[in-house]
Amino acid sequence: MSEKSKVSCIGLDVGTMNIVCARSDSDDIRMTRNVFLEVDKDDIPDIADISYVESDEGETYVIGSHAFELANMLGQKVSRPMEKGLISSKEINAIDVLTLMIKDLIGETKDKEIYCSYSIPAEAIDDERSITYHEGVFARILNSLGVNHTSVNEAMAIIFSECSKEKFSGIGISFGAGMANVAIAYKGIEVLKFSTARAGDWIDQQVAADMGVIANRVTNKKEKYMKLKGEVNIKNKKDKRILEALFYYHKALIDYTIKKIIKEFEEKVDIELDDAIPIVVSGGTSLPVGFVTLFKQVIMKSELPFEVSEIRRAKNPLTAVANGLLVRTIADVKGMNK
């Protein structure tokens, strides 16, 4: 094996809902749902067909999308290792289960020098939790897996993956499950970054409270049927009401985020951007058809303190952050070899 092929670069997007891993020496991007569900093994007859982790003490944790499906069937809430974009304090076993899931995603590390950029959110402007513990825990997890690592802001990763033609100038917005992350970059340098604690989970919780259902179910309906324009082929009246409420809360989320961008820019950015910059929208919450159109409609009503050249969606909103992190890692390793 040559020296060159011994080095592998990784981009690891650690999201509240999904963990996504892009690797320089792989033709695939691997992802899993960042959820698990503790079950009694005897209650699940088809356990062999689903993904799970077993402890020496006999505890069984169903992991990934199977945990989500099973919880929906049983009307239970899944355990979430993360909430609002950060490691959760509620789940004691989360870190160990999460480590196994990340190890599985990263794959083979033997005989390789692995460099990894992992995503972290920016400090939230509307929530008091700090990112320090979260960042430290993931550094610890990657350390235990023998991976050299550094943390990179999630929204900057979107700029790295989607704005190379604009020389890495732009606004990256990641509408994830736990947070909306925003970064403004000028020629690859971070000018402003912040996050808000309102994103996909906030929408689901508000709709669940309004409709009297559990949030998992709202998430499920959203992912199956949600469209923000055109007709939706659904007959059940309650489901129609859920979709109606989802539309209102998507609009409210976009409006809230845009207002915060304007406010933060006006208060904290002291430079005049010479050129118009693109806005790239990404993240799982931006997946429904019509999200970008709705975003454009809302932003048109606002007076922006900067010029926008284009508003576009990331090529793949689910993998943009992982790919951007991979871009960053490869660029860093290239720099190391110079």
Added chain:
Amino acid sequence: MITLRVKEKGHLIEIPGMSPFRTPADVDVSRIGIRTVIGHLQVCGITDYEVVAVGPKGDREVYKQEDFAPKKKKKKVDPYKKQIEGRFDKLEKMISMLFNREIKRNENSNKEQITEKLDQLERISQEILKKQKIDGVVYQDSKKKDDEDDLAFIPEVDTKGLKLKSSSARSLKQDQKEEIDDAAKSLSKLLGGRK
């Protein structure tokens, strides 16, 4: 018609292209370039004036001194410089906080506190030196564990008692491989050029 109305008394104004006049006065400046008029008033230090423009249909618009004042442009600041300045500000604040504490507390507890802080700084510096630095980015080296005795209280990530029975990962085809490589090349150039 464009009329200049100066309310301040006692000025003798000589605008090129028209007869000199004393203020207060209302004079027709339609034939003179408005920039010349405003520039001249500025030089004379006259601020209390109005320019009244009456259109052919009788519509009337009044402009005051502030309407002609040059708009303040935002200063251009290198974002990197701004970032560095912000960090220096933070450090300055921390140091001044330490000094303030020094004044308030008695000498003995002060010595202890400062020694403790210096020890802490030394530990942090050593840790940073042990990290791998790539082109300005610090990658924490996973193999270097010799310094971790100090951090024994942090629980190890322990997965020995856990077994992954079947993978939950799904694979998507990586269809942006070339774009990623190209982007990484330009990012490396961009960041490398800034060293």
